[in-house]
Amino acid sequence: MFIRSAAVTLSGALVLSALAATAAEADAGQGDTTIVGVVVNGGKAVVVGATAKKTFKLSITTSDDSGIKDAYGWVYHGSFDLPDGSAGPGSDTPLACTPASGSATTVTCVADITVDPNADLINAHAGTWHVWTSVDANDSDYVNLDDASTFTMKRAATLTADASPEPVAKGKTLTVKGTLKRANWDNLTTGGYAGQKVRLQFRKAGTATFTTVKTVTSGTGGALKATAKATADGYWRFSYAGNGTTGAADALVDYVDVR
Known part of the structure; x- marks a missing residue:
């Protein structure tokens, strides 16, 4: 024993x-x-x-x-x-x-x-x-x-999202930029995470559910960029599902007023 x-x-x-x-x-x-x-x-x-x-x-x-x-x-x-x-x-x-x-x-x-x-x-x-x-x-x-x-x-991941222009005219193109990062336990910092599939999501004002608009791949330094047509007031975010070594993450939402 x-x-x-x-x-x-x-x-x-x-x-x-x-x-x-x-x-x-x-x-x-x-x-x-x-x-x-x-x-x-x-x-x-x-x-x-x-x-x-x-x-x-x-x-x-x-x-x-x-x-x-x-x-x-x-x-x-x-x-x-x-x-x-x-x-x-x-x-x-x-x-x-x-x-x-x-x-x-x-x-x-x-x-x-x-x-x-x-x-x-x-x-x-x-x-x-x-x-x-x-x-x-x-x-x-x-x-x-x-x-x-x-x-x-x-390893924990983080996401950001920033939509522009704000406000935007209905039917015009909206650009959402952000960054995907994850914890680096080797040097105790957080660094960009490239090559990952990240979903651009939208939740119409007055509703409770996000819908995936498109999926993009993070670039150098974890940079993200996606475009979409502005159809209604609502909230935009990036969402990352994670993988076997990295946790999932959702960006803080960015509200866009459509006029």
Whole structure:
């Protein structure tokens, strides 16, 4: 079974060392202890900006006929044997566990995990991350899973949109310009993101739904430019759906008066 040291916390290089040291004991177990489910950040991707820390929840639901004594978990990037990034409470700090739906044998164990672009992340870390967990039951049954689940960590994106002329005559051409940028964890800045499909969207005044007018591709420095015919008063914006390493983003709307 996984052996925990006497340290109070475990992070950074110490976490990586512990993961490598316990690789031989991965996916071990005894008895009927099971992992029922693992949820990270409510099932959504973890999107992190260029400098601000991001805190999200790791939730592990586990069961044993004798009840659960304690549970541990952290998240890592790369392989379990040779992870290149990690975060979490560590192997010595148990998750907070409470009965699941009134059950005495099934509990949900939760921890807040914080990642800091200044210390924990580089651009290569964007993409798939993994969850390690170890659970002990009251009757000494246990389970260790080196890859209990996966989730996505993404670089945050930002968008701008500026429509002109304002006001505009009905039926005339409106030009919308903007910029798509995303967080750069390597240098802790935000830079232009070229080569991405971005939707120009319009919402008529008095309505609640945006309609995609056309799709354009971001150019050098993430520059965006699109034209459309002005037909009614309303709100214009650019919208980016994101990809496997970058989060979605919507620009602040720009209202245009059509006369």
